[in-house]
Structures are given as C-alpha cells and as structure tokens.
C-alpha cells in the first residue's frame with residue numbers, strides 16, 4: 261500500500277523550508293478513534309502554535325499530504341489497514357526530516373523500538389500528556405532547519421568524499437573504485453590499505469566511509485606515529501578521571517567517538533610495540549576499557565588501517581605482531597603508484613589545476629602540451645601528493661590562461677618528492693640492541709628502502725666508500 265507516489269516528492273519535501281514565518285505549523289493527526297483525534301486536535305490548536313487536521317485512516321492522511329504537505333504528523337499505532345509504523349516509514353521515505361510522533365494505548369518496549377527504528381521522533385502512550393507532546397512538537401519543528409542544514413552538509417560530504425572522488429581511468433584505479441563500492445556494502449568491514457606515500461590511502465579510507473550506510477556517523481582518523489605510546493593509548497581508548505596525573509576529567513577515546521562509524525588508523529606499521537597487544541585485543545573482541553576504567557564497553561565500528569611500510573617484512577623482523585597483522589588484513593588493497601598508472605597523470609594534474617584555480621581565485625584554463633609531457637615523463641616518487649604540490653606551486657605564480665612548462669617548479673627534491681625514503685622517521689630501535697647492532701639494522705633498513713646504493717649513502721649521509729666498508733663489516737653486501 262503506497263498511496264504516496266514518488267511524484268509527490270517535490271510537493272512534500274519542501275514543506276518545512278517553505279513554511280511562512282509566524283504562521284502556525286500544520287499538524288496532521290491520524291487515528292481510527294476519530295473522537296480522540298479531534299480532542300487532541302482541539303487541545304493542540306488552543307495552544308496557539310499549531311493548526312491541525314484529523315484523519316480517520318492513513319489513506320486519507322496520504323491524500324491530504326499530497327495536496328498540502330504537513331509540518332508534523334501524529335499517528336496512532338494500531339489502525340485497521342495501515343498501522344503507525346508503516347505510516348512513519350511511508351512519510352519518512354518522502355520527507356526524511358518530517359517530525360512524526362507515534363501514539364499508542366498499549367506501551368510495549370518492542371513496538372517502541374520498532375517505531376523509533378522506522379524513524380519516528382517519539383513514541384508516546386495514551387492518555388497523552390499534552391504539555392509533553394506540545395514541548396516535543398515545538399522542539400522537533402524548531403530543530404528542522406538545523407537538521408536540514410546538517411543533511412545538506414552530509415550530502416556534500418558524501419559527494420566530495422565518495423568513490424567518485426577517486427579520479428583516474430586506468431584499470432587499476434577502476435579496481436580501486438570497485439573495491440570501495442564492495443567494501444562499503446559490508447556492515448562493519450576491517451580493511452588494510454597499502455601503498456606508497458601519496459597514493460591516496462586517506463582518500464580511499466574516506467571514500468569507503470562516505471559511500472557506506474555509516475556515512476552519517478563519524479569518520480575518525482588518527483596517525484599512529486603522531487603521539488608517544490601512552491598518549492596514543494589514552495587518545496584511542498579514552499581515560500577515566502584520575503587514571504593519571506593530568507586526567508582531571510574522564511575523556512571518551514576515539515574508539516567511542518567512532519562507534520557506529522569508522523576508525524581510520526593511519527601509519528599502522530608504526531604503532532608502538534606496547535600498544536599492539538591492546539589493539540589486537542580490542543579488534544578481536546570489539547570490547548575495551550578506558551585507561552584506568554573498570555567497565556568494559558562494546559562498540560560496533562569499521563576499522564580501516566593504512567601503511568606505506570612492508571608489513572610482512574616487519575612481521576618477519578619481529579617489530580610487528582603477526583597476529584595483529586592477520587587481524588587487520590582481512591580485506592587488503594594495494595593502491596598503485598602513480599608511475600604505474602601514468603595515463604592518469606594528466607587527469608589528476610587537471611583536477612589539481614581546478615582545485616587551485618578555486619583556492620587562489622585564478623582562471624588557468626589548461627596545461628599546455630610541453631608541460632603535460634614533462635609531468636607524464638616524471639616518475640613521481642611522492643605520487644599524487646607530489647603532483648598536487650607541483651601544480652600548487654605552478655599555480656601560485658601562474659599569470660597566463662595556460663600553464664606552461666616554464667611555470668612548473670623543478671621536479672625532484674624541490675617538488676617535495678619522497679626522495680628521502682621514509683625509513684629515517686620510522687626506524688624503531690628495539691631495547692637491548694648494542695650501538696653496532698642498531699647501526700647494522702638501520703643500514704639494512706635504509707638499503708632495503710632505497711633504489712640504489714648511491715641513494716642509500718645520501719640518505720645515511722656517508723660516502724659510498726664508507727657505506728661499502730660498513731656493509732662489509734655487517735655482512736650486508738648482498739643487500740640492494
């Protein structure tokens with residue numbers, strides 16, 4: 261039974277916003293007990309801020325909604341043909357923000373929950389407390405503009421951050437978009453995103469969240485390298501007042517904040533060793549305690565992790581727990597380096613040109629062939645982020661309608677590329693290592709992350725000869 265056709269959408273939806281200031285709000289009441297409905301109507305009308313109309317069945321109500329959309333609806337729960345839950349659902353489909361109140365003579369928990377799930381604002385029992393109903397109605401009507409604003413914002417976010425924001429025509433990028441779509445359809449997925457720095461891991465994490473049914477819930481992100489271990493723990497799990505000297509008040513952790521939504525743990529490869537067991541424990545049980553707390557809390561949320569590190573080798577070296585690695589890698593996707601999807605370079609370059617046109621208030625219409633060729637030829641060790649930086653710099657100084665080769669900054673070190681491998685920031689020294697052992701490990705790691713011995717010697721700040729001697733001393737001549 262769907263009397264309200266989609267054709268009514270345009271009529272019903274603008275009801276709230278089209279309301280004339282100062283006019284009493286239109287409240288429709290539907291109840292098979294018509295005398296009750298009339299009594300309620302009289303009472304509400306006397307309060308002054310409402311105009312009311314009563315209907316004996318949902319069909320009549322729907323008919324009237326098509327002619328004249330209401331500002332709020334009060335519906336009885338049990339009616340012969342279409343009940344209050346269905347009425348709520350039907351109205352919600354057409355106007356998601358319409359205030360709907362369900363009344364019933366027999367309160368029971370289950371139908372109350374059902375009504376709220378269907379989208380009712382409130383569930384009230386007869387006899388109705390008129391003051392209460394009045395207050396609730398007024399509040400719901402007053403909140404509507406704010407809700408509309410929030411809904412618009414939500415929609416903008418959805419468009420800005422969904423899979424469509426991942427640009428590129430290359431098959432590998434199409435796969436990324438498809439991956440986002442598939443994963444977003446899973447209720448609370450656990451996802452690991454791999455890829456070099458700048459390949460779009462944050463972008464993809466957001467896209468998964470904003471393409472999912474959790475889009476209206478929070479997307480919370482934290483970089484695991486940003487804080488020392490104890491602060492990161494407090495940030496993630498929250499703490500109870502008095503847990504440590506500075507804990508004057510209790511604080512919710514990001515896990516609690518993200519409940520129902522997504523928690524994005526960036527640079528998971530660098531999560532401190534002390535926290536790995538705690539995180540694993542949480543991931544397995546979805547339960548946790550605040551630091552210094554006794555109560556266990558349970559949450560439901562999607563966990564997305566990302567790293568540019570080779571986690572398997574970290575597991576082999578014993579710096580990343582194998583069980584944690586298995587737990588987070590339920591669903592894994594490797595994002596392609598920009599140099600492996602070269603045809604997409606002009607697409608991204610044009611996108612960033614448009615972004616900075618807007619940001620800098622410029623009107624650069626295109627990138628000329630020579631500049632384009634140079635961008636396509638470069639290897640982009642810093643991937644899309646580096647390309648973005650290059651276009652940003654070019655756009656700052658651009659004063660012609662076409663971006664030319666001369667406008668481009670020198671590519672390489674100056675473009676903010678990740679020429680220096682990230683190992684230097686990410687090197688964790690295990691306790692108990694001697695200085696020589698630490699040096700050996702650091703050199704080995706650097707060699708493993710550099711493309712050449714020459715590059716490794718630059719990163720280490722020593723001559724190639726010196727590096728060769730050290731490699732010999734530490735038995736690392738077979739590395740690289």
Ligand SMILES: Nc1ncnc2c1ncn2[C@@H]1O[C@H](COP(=O)(O)OP(=O)(O)O)[C@@H](O)[C@H]1O
Pocket residue numbers: 425426427428433455456457458459460461462463464608611644645648
């Ligand atoms: N396929 C893509 N389409 C559009 N923008 C992209 C794409 N890949 C990366 N970017 C942009 O490049 C920059 C770096 O991406 P980011 O997600 O921060 O990379 P990562 O987290 O892997 O280091 C961001 O501005 C991001 O929006």
Ligand SMILES: [Mg+2]
Pocket residue numbers: 458461462526
């Ligand atoms: Mg990132």
